[in-house]
Amino acid sequence: xxxxxxxxxxxxxxxxxxxxxxxxxxxxxxxxxxxxxxxxxxxxxxxxxxxxxxxxxxxxxxxxxxxxxxxxxxxxxxxxxxxxxxxxxxxxxxxxxxxxxxxxxxxxxxxxxxxxxxxxxxxxxxxxxxxxxxxxxxxxxxxxxxxxxxxxxxxxxxxxxxxxxxxxxxxxxxxxxxxxxxxxxxxxxxxxxxxxxxxxxxxxxxxxxxxxxxxxxxxxxxxxxxxxxxxxxxxxxxxxxxxxxxxxxxxxxxxxxxxxxxxxxxxxxxxxxxxxxxxxxxxxxxxxxxxxxxxxxxxxxxxxxxxxxxxxxxxxxxxxxxxxxxxxxxxxxxxxxxxxxxxxxxxxxxxxxxxxx
Numbered sequence: 037x038x039x040x041x042x043x044x045x046x047x048x049x050x051x052x053x054x055x056x057x058x059x060x061x062x063x064x065x066x067x068x069x070x071x072x073x074x075x076x077x078x079x080x081x082x083x084x085x086x087x088x089x090x091x092x093x094x095x096x097x098x099x100x101x102x103x104x105x106x107x108x109x110x111x112x113x114x115x116x117x118x119x120x121x122x123x124x125x126x127x128x129x130x131x132x133x134x135x136x137x138x139x140x141x142x143x144x145x146x147x148x149x150x151x152x153x154x155x156x157x158x159x160x161x162x163x164x165x166x167x168x169x170x171x172x173x174x175x176x177x178x179x180x181x182x183x184x185x186x187x188x189x190x191x192x193x194x195x196x197x198x199x200x201x202x203x204x205x206x207x208x209x210x211x212x213x214x215x216x217x218x219x220x221x222x223x224x225x226x227x228x229x230x231x232x233x234x235x236x237x238x239x240x241x242x243x244x245x246x247x248x249x250x251x252x253x254x255x256x257x258x259x260x261x262x263x264x265x266x267x268x269x270x271x272x273x274x275x276x277x278x279x280x281x282x283x284x285x286x287x288x289x290x291x292x293x294x295x296x297x298x299x300x301x302x303x304x305x306x307x308x309x310x311x312x313x314x315x316x317x318x319x320x321x322x323x324x325x326x327x328x329x330x331x332x333x334x335x336x337x338x339x340x341x342x343x344x345x346x347x348x349x350x351x352x353x354x355x356x357x358x359x360x361x362x363x364x365x366x367x368x369x370x371x372x373x374x375x376x377x378x379x380x381x382x383x384x385x386x387x388x389x390x391x392x393x
Contacts, residue, residue: 062160068153070095070112082162084133095158102131111143116156120145126163138164195239202236210267226268227303227354233263234299235292251291253323254281260295261321264302275306275317284325293361294332300354301334301379309338309377328385333378341373 056063062079064072071094080086085099095112096104107127115122125141140161147154206229213225237260261277269275286294298321305319322333358379362369367383 059159062162064095064158066095066112066156066158068155070156072098073155079160082134082160083131099132102129105129108141111141112156112158116143116145120147136164137162138167199236199239202232202239206232206236230264230267230299230303231296231357233267234260234295237263237295249288250285251288253284253286253291253294253325254279256291256295257281257298257321257323260298261302264299264306268303268306273310273313273317274315275310275319277302277319277321279321279323281321281323282325284323284330286330290365293365297332297358297361297381298334300358304354305334305336305338305377309336309340311339328383330383332381335376335378337376340376 056065056074056076059076060078061076062082063076064079065074067073071092072090075087075090080090083099083102090098096109105127107125111122111125115125122141122143125143126138127141128136128138130136140163142159142161144157145154146157209225209229209232213222213229216222216225237256240259258279258281261279265275265277269277302319302321309319310317316337319334319336322331322335324331358369362381365381365383367381370380370382372378372380
């Protein structure tokens, strides 16, 4: 800071003493030997001392040695001589008559042009209350994080149990399907088994991704179709189920619906598209997305539907499930049966490019 002489004021000592006494924070002026030359009124009030036991005393002897603090010695005897100034040096100490306090110390070494002597300005800022609040915030944050960890553990445990329960139900359905004599009943039980597995697959994927709400569609559909292939495709009837998906993500609730749709359509292709064994039998599940717009396609290279064949029975459970899920997703479905069966489900963004323009 650059200053200039004040007209009419030649006694700098009087001005300095007035400035020190006016400062609201504790302040000491020390000579080179660390003896007190001046102290602010706030210093006396804060540390419960008087001028008779302060002025001319060495800093370390004040208040029966309450300032003989190792950290303060480091500041005044090591740091200040080399750096001239130091800000925010924190000291925590039990002061007699005051209690435990946390102080931030700012020190300045003052050099004079006309004298080899120097003085040290030592200012104190009581940050005890601030540190208490900070520690309380840290403790609150730690407790919050611990509660979140506990909540996450409980969520993962719940998801794990849901997956186990669904897998048990799927196993019971498959066992029942093997024991019934009616082919129709067996088919219905096998279909129900696959539907339960599709729900279990998304729950399993949620568990693996630590409960993240947004699910990567590609890995999810790949796992789902691998499960369908393992349970429905045998060595004597080889059918490849291939997934082609981009990096799109979808909410877990919508992923369940998407998985059920894929399950129904893939089961339908496996059951009806290949009446005779073919080595090149293939079902392709494709997913492409751009923003909120996405397209799901399930296609096979099977026999398709003959143009002269009667239309499929309306009201089948699988068809009803797919139609209900498509409506739930706010999407539309297009079925093309020639030359092969292709089902395309499209969800368009709420804002079209023309509307945005």
